[in-house]
Amino acid sequence: MTIGRRWLVLGMLVGLVLSFTSVVAASAARTTADPTVAxxxxxxxxxxxxxxSQEAYxxxxxxxxxxxxxxAYLDHFELIEIPLRVADPNFTxxxxxxxxxxxxxxxENAAPEEIARLLFDIDQGLVDVERVVGTPGHAAPLFVSVASFSVLFREGIEAILVIAALLGYLRTHQPSLRRPLWIGAALAIPASIATWLVLVVLLDVVPVGRELLESVMSLIAVVLMISISLWLLRRIDTRRWMEFLRAHAWEAVATGNASAVALLGFxxxxxxxxETAVLYQSLVLMARRLELWVVVGIVAAALALAALAWGVIGLGARLPLRLFLSLAIIVIMVLSIAVLGHAVWELQMLGYLPVTVVALPPMNRGLSDLLGLxxxxxxxxAQGALLLAYLVAWGYAFRTWQRSTAARPMARLSGR
Known part of the structure; x- marks a missing residue:
């Protein structure tokens, strides 16, 4: 790769981070008028x-x-929940x-006396809230930053691997088509930003409450993450992944048409x-008053991706593909289970789903928040059903990979 094209790779990534950073900041300004909580x-x-409520009952x-x-919960307690969670997650x-x-x-139409006793208990807890809420901690900003980093880094590293594989294939078969591939890839960046902006505008004009909107976006993100994880799981075998990439490259090269290759890059x-636009929109809706830390995660991921792109595309370094795909799949699956838990909880708080309180075993609240419990x-x-589906998918993929591995020596012996 020439020096100019290496700089093009870095320029594209820098443009991506600057664009996403500006849009996230603008979205934060629209959704957060006052960063303080009274x-x-x-x-x-x-x-x-x-x-x-007690009088009405x-x-x-x-x-x-x-x-x-x-x-009482959605309009008021949720506003103080983020700083309260940072100060004392167990109490929250x-x-x-x-x-x-x-x-x-x-x-459940319980006796008024039972509800009165619970409200007295809640009131006693509210007495402690003002005492508990103190200076901001680091747990919530760190969690939001890590989540933001993971979204962009996972999507970006997959794009880098695909582009690197396509460039390698074109270098061998038809080098003249590498330029259209770069053009198509570059045009996809402003198109992705436009998708984000369209989402922001549409969500602003949708005539539903913020809490319901947050739940819907979370469910969309869950569906998207399930699709991504299962798609990657089918290609956890390196040979299948490379066959998939070569098939796409061959289709474009076979036409001999530069526009087809540009469309492939796009x-x-x-x-x-x-996918990144949808996932970040969901993250921004959930991370109210912590939008700055979303930006921090984006910047960190973009810098990591720039270094990775330089190594993979510019210097020809190779990544342990199977290890990367396995880790990426696990991260996406865990994140989807957590987001599903938060989405179902929000729908319960809004009254769209029934609520049956159960006792959970003692565990670290930071971990339970991370897992959406x-x-x-x-x-x-809901989370158990999704986890079970993932375990079945992993088992099926592992058996398929074992059969494929066992079939390779036999194919070599038969001369295939």
């Missing part, structure tokens, strides 16, 4: 809604009581369980860019 004001609002208006209970978790239990008792990058039967069942 804790005492929110606590007063919660107590007022608790009293109104005693009048027999259970629907109004449930609506006020949801409002306990308060979440109490709010969920409050709604469950209303839906679709290769744009597929990753569009919430103390309801519905979230655990």
């Amino acid at each position: 804790v005492q004001q929110e606590l007063d609002a919660i107590r007022q809604l608790m009293q109104q 005693r009048r027999g208006d259970h629907q109004q009581a449930l609506q006020l209970a949801r409002q 978790f306990a308060m979440e369980v109490k709010f969920a239990r409050w709604r469950q008792l209303i839906q 679709t290769t990058i744009y597929r990753e860019g569009a 919430h103390p309801t039967r519905e979230t655990l069942l």
